[in-house]
Amino acid sequence: MDIQAVQRTIEGFVRQRDWEVYHTPKNVATALSVEVSELLENFQWLHNPSPQEIYNDGDLYRRVKEETADTMIYLLRFADILNIDIASEVERKLKLNEEKYPAERSRGEFRKYSRQD
Ligand SMILES: [Mg+2]
Incomplete structure (x- = not known):
């Protein structure tokens, strides 16, 4: 379904x-x-x-x-x-999250990549 x-x-x-x-x-x-x-x-x-x-x-x-x-x-x-449209919004938000948490900077890190502490 x-x-x-x-x-x-x-x-x-x-x-x-x-x-x-x-x-x-x-x-x-x-x-x-x-x-x-x-x-x-x-x-x-x-x-x-x-x-x-x-x-x-x-x-x-x-x-x-x-x-x-x-x-x-x-x-x-x-x-x-x-x-x-939940499917479209999920896709759109995942794209924003890819920009916010780029894999090369975020791999293995739960904190936002730009955080300094
Ligand atoms: Mg219940």
């Missing part, structure tokens, strides 16, 4: 429940933030599990997948409400 098809499915889910009135940009951005927090909650008080450790813990992996989906649903809904 492509991005726009997923957005149409989400829109249909919202319309069938007459929830459009609640789906203001502020409300959906708030819901997105809550869902990201629910994703993070799965790691609260844990060490820093590797992807393999997460995958091997079936219950944790299931919860992480569900919260990842919730997060994506609200992100796609937010973009749809504001008529943001």
Whole structure:
């Protein structure tokens, strides 16, 4: 399913429940933030599990997948409400990030290349 098809499915889910009135940009951005927090909650008080450790813990992996989906649903809904072509914006932003973090200066460094400390 492509991005726009997923957005149409989400829109249909919202319309069938007459929830459009609640789906203001502020409300959906708030819901997105809550869902990201629910994703993070799965790691609260844990060490820093590797992807393999997460995958091997079936219950944790299931919860992480569900919260990842919730997060994506609200992100796609937010973009749809504001008529943001998310695929184009991601490509555009990645180009800006390539300029901001050129690979030859940023490889292995998490700090911005221009930072001096
Ligand atoms: Mg959730």
